[in-house]
Amino acid sequence: MGRHREFDVDKVLDAALCVFWRKGYEGASYADLTAAAGVERPALYSAFGNKEALFRKVLVRYYERYLDYLPAALELPTARDVAVHILYSAIDLNTRYPEHPGCLGINGVLAGSDEAEPVRQALIEARAAGEAQLRERFERAKAEGDLPEAARPEALAAFLLAVLHGMAVQAKAGFSRETLQGVAEQALASWPAGGHTGTAPQVSLSCDA
Template sequence: MGRPRGFDAEVALQKAMVVFWEQGYEGASLADLTEAMGISRKSMYAAFGNKEDLFRKALQRYTEGPGAYILEALRAPTAHEVATLFLDGSVRANTRPGFPAGCLGVQGALAVGATGQVARDTLAAWRALGLTYLRERFQRAVEGGDLPADADPELIARYIMTIANGLAVQAAGGAAREDLLRVADAALRNWPPASKAS
């Protein structure tokens, strides 16, 4: 049997998530990561794999923590509530006290060189999955009469995702939570009414 770990892997992963969130994939050096995690490079590799593996695990931690609003919003009873909770959750996650501003999933690897390609692709797939979840939820809303029969679930999902991504960029640029919540509210003012058919 190997020696037991001398550190809490969950705490270390949480700290790595914050480093990636704050500095992006390429900006986060192994030295930055191991220093924040309080472990040696050897311990990091043994517990989490290479930097790409660690990034994937950190993104999963983000999805289950600050990004948990995504799946919570999808469970709302109406399409309008889904959109409202999604944008509200996005703003709150992007402006969370004690955490970096913005969204790890949006800003973590938008502009990268060859060494960051895997991280960029990982985040593109992560965002695409969120879009798929929204589209499928809005499709069910059309089928159930909660959205008009001629509503386009793909377009509505892209609209909500684009607003959320823009809110993340604004938050990273220093916009206040209250201002971003007002933008999110304004984005939903022309929401399509429910179908008259029951």
């Protein structure tokens, strides 16, 4: 009979998430992970497999717990509302935790060794799926007349992601929330005319990590 697991899996995942968020995939050592989780390395292996498997579980948790504003944004009535909600929600998330600013996905994909390539590809695929969802939403907005005929949904989706990724890097580098809000305002100033003007959403999300 196997030994009874003596730790809370959810708490361990939350602790690992914060480490990966702060240090990136390759920057997070097993010593960092075990110290944060309060479990020994063999127990971590037994519960989650290797470091890559643990990161993949953490990434799913990150998307479900912290990026739930993305599917919510896609349900808003206009393309501009979608962009406003995503931009300001991302600013809130990127600056909410001083000990691990920025975006876990961006922190983990900027560079890596050959051994980390599977993780980098997983992050690229996750962002590509998000871009496809944005493109489809903006195509619908164009078909409904919310965006002008000359609008290019694929370019708008790529533009919005470029701003989001840039702000995540800036947040990691210590840029203030106010500065990032200025970046968002500048990006929205170039948004194609049509639909509502959109205002920054009131965001208040909890963190148990």
